[in-house]
Amino acid sequence: DSGVTQTPKHLITATGQRVTLRCSPRSGDLSVYWYQQSLDQGLQFLIQYYNGEERAKGNILERFSAQQFPDLHSELNLSSLELGDSALYFCASSPRAVADTQYFGPGTRLTVL
Amino acid sequence: GQQLNQSPQSMFIQEGEDVSMNCTSSSIFNTWLWYKQDPGEGPVLLIALYKAGELTSNGRLTAQFGITRKDSFLNISASIPSDVGIYFCAGQDGTGANSKLTFGKGITLSVRP
Numbered sequence: 001d002s003g004v005t006q007t008p009k010h011l012i013t014a015t016g017q018r019v020t021l022r023c024s025p026r027s028g029d030l031s032v033y034w035y036q037q038s039l040d041q042g043l044q045f046l047i048q049y050y051n052g053e054e055r056a057k058g059n060i061l062e063r064f065s066a067q068q069f070p071d072l073h074s075e076l077n078l079s080s081l082e083l084g085d086s087a088l089y090f091c092a093s094s095p096r097a098v099a100d101t102q103y104f105g106p107g108t109r110l111t112v113l
Numbered sequence: 114g115q116q117l118n119q120s121p122q123s124m125f126i127q128e129g130e131d132v133s134m135n136c137t138s139s140s141i142f143n144t145w146l147w148y149k150q151d152p153g154e155g156p157v158l159l160i161a162l163y164k165a166g167e168l169t170s171n172g173r174l175t176a177q178f179g180i181t182r183k184d185s186f187l188n189i190s191a192s193i194p195s196d197v198g199i200y201f202c203a204g205q206d207g208t209g210a211n212s213k214l215t216f217g218k219g220i221t222l223s224v225r226p
Contacts, residue, residue, distance in 0.1 A: 002155065033214075043156070043201065043216040056213055090155050099212045100144040100163075100205045104155035 003027065004105035006091050012111045018079040021108045025072055025093030031055065032074040033094070033102060034066055038087040049074055050097040081112045117202055119217035126192055128226050133188045136202030136217050141182035144205035146214070147174075149198045156201060160187070192224050 003026035013019055025032050034046040036059075045058035049068035060066075063081075068074045078085060088109050092102035118137045126132050136145070144163055148156035160171050162178035162185060169176055175188045185204075189196055199219040205212060 002157065004155075042218045045213055045215075048213070056211070058213065088153075098205070099214050101146065101158065101161045102214060103158060104148075106155045107153075109153070 002103040002105065004091060004093050004103055006089075006105035006108050008108060009106065010109050010111075012113065013081060014113055015081055015083060017081050017112075018077065019081065019110065021076040021078070021089050021091075021110075023074045023076070023091030023093075023105060025074070025091075026103055029093035029095050029103075030072065031094045031097060031099070031102075032068055032072070033092040033099065034060075034074070034076050035090045035092065035104075036087050037090060037107075041087075043090070046076070048099060055097060056099065078110070083112050086110055086112045117204055117215055117217035119200075119202055119220050121220065122218070123221045123223065125223045125225065128192055128194060128224050130192055131188065131190045132192060132222065133186055134200055134202075134220050135184060135186045136204075137184045138204060138215075139183065140204075140206060142204030142206050142215075143182075143212075145176070145178050145185035146203040146205070147176050147185070147187045148201045148203060150201065150219070151198045159200075189222075192222075194224050194226055197222060197224050 005024045030051045046060040048056040091105045147159045150156040160176040167178040201219045202217045
């Protein structure tokens, strides 16, 4: 158990809908990272938050957004969903702002029908 | 962007055998990480390497940070069935807000009993 929690475990929704994925980092970690993993793309970095502020952006679509709250939990919002958004979404956390040693949560499997 | 090369895509070994996996890049990294992922689960951190030339062990696993900072290897000795999974290397580059982790596409390891 990495100490990172994610909810929900599974999510099934329809195209055009909006969903919110939630992540709680390990105790004491200030950075939260979001990744998308699909079969053919591997792990793709989406975005990092550090202590409530956006720190780094990767290949995140404009339809996606995230935030980190004062209690350090984070939410990833996915809107206008398309079939191609079906994937595993992982959250990771680390103690510092520098994106080195990261601990991953169990993931949320999103299926868009 | 940065790319990490892991090959082959799949490896098949007999239980009890040793196996070695390489990860190479054309760019230098400040940190190398090795993760293992089971199907439908989040990646689990196996070993973190922070200095060129560093050799670190975790049980039957040994990993090294290449002297050139452009490669790393992971060795698993005396493999057992539970070693089955996908092994990812990840490299951290940049400093401050520019730092991020880049992941290889992973090697799927199968262990025949």
